[in-house]
Amino acid sequence: MSGLRIFVDFAPAPDVLELLQQETRGHQLVFARTLATSVLAKPEPDPQFSTVDVAFGQPDPQAIEGAARLKFIQVSSSGITRYDNPKFRSLMAGRRIAVCNSASVYSEACALHALSFILGQARNLPLALKTRTANGTDTWHALRGACAPLRDQTVLIVGFGAIGKRLAEMLAPFHMKVMAYRRKPRGDEGMPIITPGGLGHALAKEADHVVNILPDSTETRFFFDVARFSNMKPGAVFYNIGRGTTVDQDALHAALHSGRLKAAWLDVTEPEPLPDHHPLWAEPSCYITPHIAGGHTGEAKTLVHHFLRNLNRFVQGEPLLDRVM
């Protein structure tokens, strides 16, 4: 299969563009008239789209309905919020369009980011990095004493996919108890799995660290609500590298402000960035990074390599990587 028309909706850097062009010789790259600056930007309509066989980026779900030749969509992010609904899934199934995300491009960096949060918290880094105090002072003793050992603590990973699995591997040397929440356990997780019915109990009784990796969907919106925060272990720490929409931020703020939660580390919020007057900025134990968890040096190249591997598999009729529909 050659001569495919491949729609690309973002602007790669020169070296990455060259890689993409070289490795897709025999096919035709069709660049969107308006190129996206981020995977979260709203796609612009583009008349060329109706003529392509393959789409690489964040194509508009509406435009996909009108693209009669389309057979393979490589979504450029881990999150597939735009596409993750029964109507779209049924359209893809009916027209036999394969949809893949790019989870494996970002999972290593996301797991590292989550672990950097857990260790930053354990070692009290934000405060320690701005404290200039002499050995033996009360401030110094307090700072040392606030560094909680990880050994024997419990981590609950909420949303257990590629990132959660990798995070669990990275947590192995710390002698912690690691468990995960997953809607549909597969039995190969290698740790205790909590299903929806059991979640309240576990959050309330056990987890010192709750790592949220849930994607955005109608089912996950406000998953972490007043009730879930109220049931967490007093002094627990909440981490979010999933999506901001999965958290009731007022409830999170209240849980932090009351001291029920010891701290929150958020890479995602709703909206992003939070407006300057948002009360979470003012919480001293709320640490926010600007949605960079999946980012890494050479990210665009990793993404293009992922696409090229899948394009090759598509052409050869082999199973695709990170296929989600």
Add this chain to the structure above:
Amino acid sequence: MSGLRIFVDFAPAPDVLELLQQETRGHQLVFARTLATSVLAKPEPDPQFSTVDVAFGQPDPQAIEGAARLKFIQVSSSGITRYDNPKFRSLMAGRRIAVCNSASVYSEACALHALSFILGQARNLPLALKTRTANGTDTWHALRGACAPLRDQTVLIVGFGAIGKRLAEMLAPFHMKVMAYRRKPRGDEGMPIITPGGLGHALAKEADHVVNILPDSTETRFFFDVARFSNMKPGAVFYNIGRGTTVDQDALHAALHSGRLKAAWLDVTEPEPLPDHHPLWAEPSCYITPHIAGGHTGEAKTLVHHFLRNLNRFVQGEPLLDRVM
């Protein structure tokens, strides 16, 4: 063996004191007239010291010479700078006084601290935590792109004892190349070991991350000097959780300022804290915590448990833990 007189030169919190008192019944605790606020404080002379059998804390080396009954010294830190010289070692050997440090009390926290530095650097945390930028901006792309993957990078652990060994265990999931510098390799390190002759080469050619865990001694002072920093791989990151005296801080500053080193993360400096006008404070890629690497919740209790285990071994005539002389 009972009725030992045990000199203690620091003031435990009430619950820790109770533990110490309960578990040393049959012996006599002798508290120093002036109690130390930190293991780095200079000990005060105390006439009681000449009458004790056991010392727990940071006893004055001079006073030890005059303490005729002394048979076991439990130093309360990992570092033994005060005692680590040929004259003192020979005195201990001659009088058959056992000296133990408390490496195993602090090694877990120290290794976690070093790893929190490595991950904080990898994920660009100090900058990310203060950047409020929208997805897709140049700042955002730069922040993501500055997050260097750890996979396939090289870590050199300089000074390979209990902390280095534990750090290497914690680094195992990251698929990095880990090697260590050790004056006297034992053959059981489980990784490539560089001895003094080979160090220049390895620092120059390979290490992306240089983790300094050297103790303070006459041999380690200014170990990291102009030549060693100049030979490091351009863009390497330097971490110090050993002792500040092992680093020529002017040379470190020059290496950071010129951009040869990408960053430095220091838990120890000389002096501590650095004076406010010290140029390292002004280097944007120099991150300093105030000598808290070994600190952790319940630290005093962990230390007392360590002492009690050793006291029991001493009484039973069994081999002592963390024995250094």
